[in-house]
Amino acid sequence: MSIFLDETTRILVQGITGKIGRVQTHWMQEYNTPIVGGVTPGKGGTTVEGVPVFDSVAEAVEETGANASVFFVPAPFVLDAFYETVDAGVRFIVVVPEHIPVHDVMKMRTYALERDVLALGPTTPGILVPGKGKMGIMPASLFAPGRLGIISRSGTLSYEFAGILSEANVGQSAVVGMGADPVVLTNLLDILRLFEEDDETDGVVIVGEVGGEQEEKAAEYIADSIKKPVAAYIAGQYSPQGKRMGHAGAIVRGSAGTVGGKCKALEEAGSTILTTPIHVAEWAIKNNLK
Amino acid sequence: MRLHEHEAADIFENMGIPVPRRGIVETTDGALLLAGEIGYPVVLKAQVLVGGRGLAGGIKTASTPEELEEFTGNLLGDEIKGLPVRKILVSQKAEISRELYVGITVDGFSGKPVIVASTEGGVQIEEAARHAPDKVVSVHVDPAFGFHPYQARTLLKSLGLSQRLLISCADVIVKLFKIFIMHEALIAEINPLVVLPNEGLLAVDAVLEIDDSALSRARFSVPDPLDRIENPLERKGKEIGVTYVDLDGDIGLISSGAGLGMATMDIIGQRMRPANFLETGGGITEELLYKCMELIMMKVDLRALIINVYGGINPIHEGAKGVVRYIKEHNIELPIVAKALGNRQEETWEIFRSGGVHVVTEAATEAVVERLFELVGEGK
Incomplete structure (x- = not known):
C-alpha cells in the first residue's frame, strides 16, 4: 500500500468543467487514476470525460463514495471550496492553483490541521504514485x-x-x-x-x-x-x-x-x-x- | 507589492496610529513650502522601494531652509541603490525619548501571522534579536481567533512596559494588526515607534507589503504595479504576464517553471553567465512565447538562448509555435537550444527543429547547457 494513493482511493476533481480541469481529468484517467466524480457549482447533472458532475462536494461524496479531491478551482474561490470539501468529510485534498491569497491559505491550513485533513499545495503539481495514479498535473x-x-x-x-x-x-x-x-x-x-x-x-x-x-x-x-x-x-x-x-x-x-x-x-x-x-x-x- | 512609506503612513493614519505631520514633494520649491508649514527641523526621506535607504544616504535632517535646499537638490534626480529618487517625504522631526519596534509578518512555517515587538527600535530587528534576544518578544496569532488587546498587553508587559505606555503601545499593535488583516499584508512594520518626551507615540517609519495575490480585492486604491518597476525588461515581463529578473550575464533563458528556471541558472552559472531569469508559469500559449522571445531579444549582447519547458499543465507545442514564428519573422540567428519534455513532446520537438532550434531530448538540464557550451563556448 502506498502513502497518498491506494486501492481504496476514490477521487473528485473540483473545477472539472473548466478548461484545465477537463484536460487534466483526461490525463489523469489516461494514467488509470480512479476519478469518480467532478464538482462545479451550477453544472450538476452534466458529465466531463464520462465523469458525473455534481453541484456540491457533499452530494458527490454521497453518490460516489469519494474520499480524496484535487482542485482546479480559480484562486478567488479556493477558500470556499476548501471549507466545503473538508466539511463534506474528504480527508486528502490537493490544491493545484497558484495565486491564492496568503491570508486565505493561513485559514485553510488551520482548518485542515484541526480536522486531521492531509492537504497539499497551493501552487503544487500534485502527487503522482508511479503505476497507481496521479492527482494533479504531473x-x-x-x-x-x-x-x-x-x-x-x-x-x-x-x-x-x-x-x-x-x-x-x-x-x-x-x-x-x-x-x-x-x-x-x-x-x-x-x-x-x-x-x-x-x-x-x-x-x-x-x-x-x-x-x-x-x-x-x-x-x-x-x-x-x-x-x-x-x-x-x-x-x-x-x-x-x-x-x-x-x-x-x-x-x-x-x-x-x-x-x-x-x-x-x-x-x-x-x-x-x-x-x-x-x-x-x-x-x-x-x-x-x- | 511593497508600498512607499508615504502610502503606508496614510493607511496607518487612517486607522488611528499616530504618525508625524508630513507631505510628499517632487521639487525643492515644494519642499521649502511644506517645511515652512511643518516647522524646522524636518526629516527628508527619499521614496525608493529598497531596504537600507538611510545608510545609502536617502534620509537627511534639515534644520534650516538652506540645508533643505542643499539636500533636496542633491536627492532629487539622484539614485539610491540604483533607484531614481522622484519623490521626497518631508516629515516633522520627532523628539526621541526612546525607540520601540513593532512588526507583523506571515510565519511561513507555522502558517500564522506573527507579531514581534522590541524595546530595541531603530535598528534591524534581526540584529536586535541576535544582540539582545531578551529584548525581542513575539506571539503567533490563531487566524480564526484573531488578535485582542489583552494579548498585546501581555506581550508588551514581558518587555517591561507599564502604565500609560503599555496601553497606548498595545493600541498601536492592535491597529497595526487590523491593517495587516484588512489589507492582506505580508509585512506591516513600524520601526522605530518613537516614544516622545511626553510619553506619546509616533510611528516615524511605515512599512506595508501587500500580498500580490490579494491585490484584486484590495480595499484601497492600488497604485499601478508597473509604475514601481524601474528595469524596462522587468516591466515588460510584468506587462506580458511572466516573471523576468534581469541579470548581468549573456545567456538568455525561458523556462516554464520557477524552480526549473532557478535550477537552469544554477547550471548555466557553472561555466557561463545567465542574462536573466524568465518563468512563464502555467499559462503558455503561442502568443505568450512569441512575446517572451520579443522580451528576451531586448537584452543587448545576448550570445545564446536556452528554452527549458515541461508539458504538465502547459501546452508546450503551442509555445514552440510562438518561438518559431518569432524566429522566422525576425530572421533570428542567435543559437537556441531547447529541452521540452512531457505531454506532446515529439510534436514540440518537430516544431522547434523547423525553426532551426537545437533540441535536446535527455531529461537533465545539464545536457542542454552542455550542448549550448559546445555551440558558443565560455564567452567573456
Missing part, C-alpha cells in the same frame, strides 16, 4: 515505479528529478509537490515523516529552493528523526536578494532563505547535498535506492 511519461520518494517545492523540478532518475532506471515510490507558496498546507518535515514511515520507500530526495525556512526546519527534523538516506538540492543560487523568483515563496530577504544557509543546515543534519539535479542519479545508485 506529466506521467517521466515517472517510473520504484522505491525512492521525491518531495519538491517546484512542479517543474519534480519532473526534472523524476526524469533524470527514470532514465537511470531508478524508480520512485511517490512524487509529492509540497507547494511553492510562502505558507503551504502541509510542511516539508511532515511529508518527510510520511515517507519515513512508508515501507515502500527506501530514501528521499528533497528538491527545495530559496526563500522561507522549510528546508531549515526539515533539517532539524532529519537530524532527530529520519533514518532513511536523504539527498537535497536547493535551487536558486543566482537569485538576487529581494527579488521574487516566480514563486510567491521564492524570495531571499536579507540573509534569510539563501541556498547557502539551507544547504549548510541540511548537510549538518547528515543529508547529501546535490550541487545540480543530475547528481541525484549517482547518489541513488550508490545508495542502492531503486
Whole structure:
C-alpha cells in the first residue's frame, strides 16, 4: 500500500468543467487514476470525460463514495471550496492553483490541521504514485515505479528529478509537490515523516529552493528523526536578494532563505547535498535506492 | 507589492496610529513650502522601494531652509541603490525619548501571522534579536481567533512596559494588526515607534507589503504595479504576464517553471553567465512565447538562448509555435537550444527543429547547457 494513493482511493476533481480541469481529468484517467466524480457549482447533472458532475462536494461524496479531491478551482474561490470539501468529510485534498491569497491559505491550513485533513499545495503539481495514479498535473511519461520518494517545492523540478532518475532506471515510490507558496498546507518535515514511515520507500530526495525556512526546519527534523538516506538540492543560487523568483515563496530577504544557509543546515543534519539535479542519479545508485 | 512609506503612513493614519505631520514633494520649491508649514527641523526621506535607504544616504535632517535646499537638490534626480529618487517625504522631526519596534509578518512555517515587538527600535530587528534576544518578544496569532488587546498587553508587559505606555503601545499593535488583516499584508512594520518626551507615540517609519495575490480585492486604491518597476525588461515581463529578473550575464533563458528556471541558472552559472531569469508559469500559449522571445531579444549582447519547458499543465507545442514564428519573422540567428519534455513532446520537438532550434531530448538540464557550451563556448 502506498502513502497518498491506494486501492481504496476514490477521487473528485473540483473545477472539472473548466478548461484545465477537463484536460487534466483526461490525463489523469489516461494514467488509470480512479476519478469518480467532478464538482462545479451550477453544472450538476452534466458529465466531463464520462465523469458525473455534481453541484456540491457533499452530494458527490454521497453518490460516489469519494474520499480524496484535487482542485482546479480559480484562486478567488479556493477558500470556499476548501471549507466545503473538508466539511463534506474528504480527508486528502490537493490544491493545484497558484495565486491564492496568503491570508486565505493561513485559514485553510488551520482548518485542515484541526480536522486531521492531509492537504497539499497551493501552487503544487500534485502527487503522482508511479503505476497507481496521479492527482494533479504531473506529466506521467517521466515517472517510473520504484522505491525512492521525491518531495519538491517546484512542479517543474519534480519532473526534472523524476526524469533524470527514470532514465537511470531508478524508480520512485511517490512524487509529492509540497507547494511553492510562502505558507503551504502541509510542511516539508511532515511529508518527510510520511515517507519515513512508508515501507515502500527506501530514501528521499528533497528538491527545495530559496526563500522561507522549510528546508531549515526539515533539517532539524532529519537530524532527530529520519533514518532513511536523504539527498537535497536547493535551487536558486543566482537569485538576487529581494527579488521574487516566480514563486510567491521564492524570495531571499536579507540573509534569510539563501541556498547557502539551507544547504549548510541540511548537510549538518547528515543529508547529501546535490550541487545540480543530475547528481541525484549517482547518489541513488550508490545508495542502492531503486 | 511593497508600498512607499508615504502610502503606508496614510493607511496607518487612517486607522488611528499616530504618525508625524508630513507631505510628499517632487521639487525643492515644494519642499521649502511644506517645511515652512511643518516647522524646522524636518526629516527628508527619499521614496525608493529598497531596504537600507538611510545608510545609502536617502534620509537627511534639515534644520534650516538652506540645508533643505542643499539636500533636496542633491536627492532629487539622484539614485539610491540604483533607484531614481522622484519623490521626497518631508516629515516633522520627532523628539526621541526612546525607540520601540513593532512588526507583523506571515510565519511561513507555522502558517500564522506573527507579531514581534522590541524595546530595541531603530535598528534591524534581526540584529536586535541576535544582540539582545531578551529584548525581542513575539506571539503567533490563531487566524480564526484573531488578535485582542489583552494579548498585546501581555506581550508588551514581558518587555517591561507599564502604565500609560503599555496601553497606548498595545493600541498601536492592535491597529497595526487590523491593517495587516484588512489589507492582506505580508509585512506591516513600524520601526522605530518613537516614544516622545511626553510619553506619546509616533510611528516615524511605515512599512506595508501587500500580498500580490490579494491585490484584486484590495480595499484601497492600488497604485499601478508597473509604475514601481524601474528595469524596462522587468516591466515588460510584468506587462506580458511572466516573471523576468534581469541579470548581468549573456545567456538568455525561458523556462516554464520557477524552480526549473532557478535550477537552469544554477547550471548555466557553472561555466557561463545567465542574462536573466524568465518563468512563464502555467499559462503558455503561442502568443505568450512569441512575446517572451520579443522580451528576451531586448537584452543587448545576448550570445545564446536556452528554452527549458515541461508539458504538465502547459501546452508546450503551442509555445514552440510562438518561438518559431518569432524566429522566422525576425530572421533570428542567435543559437537556441531547447529541452521540452512531457505531454506532446515529439510534436514540440518537430516544431522547434523547423525553426532551426537545437533540441535536446535527455531529461537533465545539464545536457542542454552542455550542448549550448559546445555551440558558443565560455564567452567573456
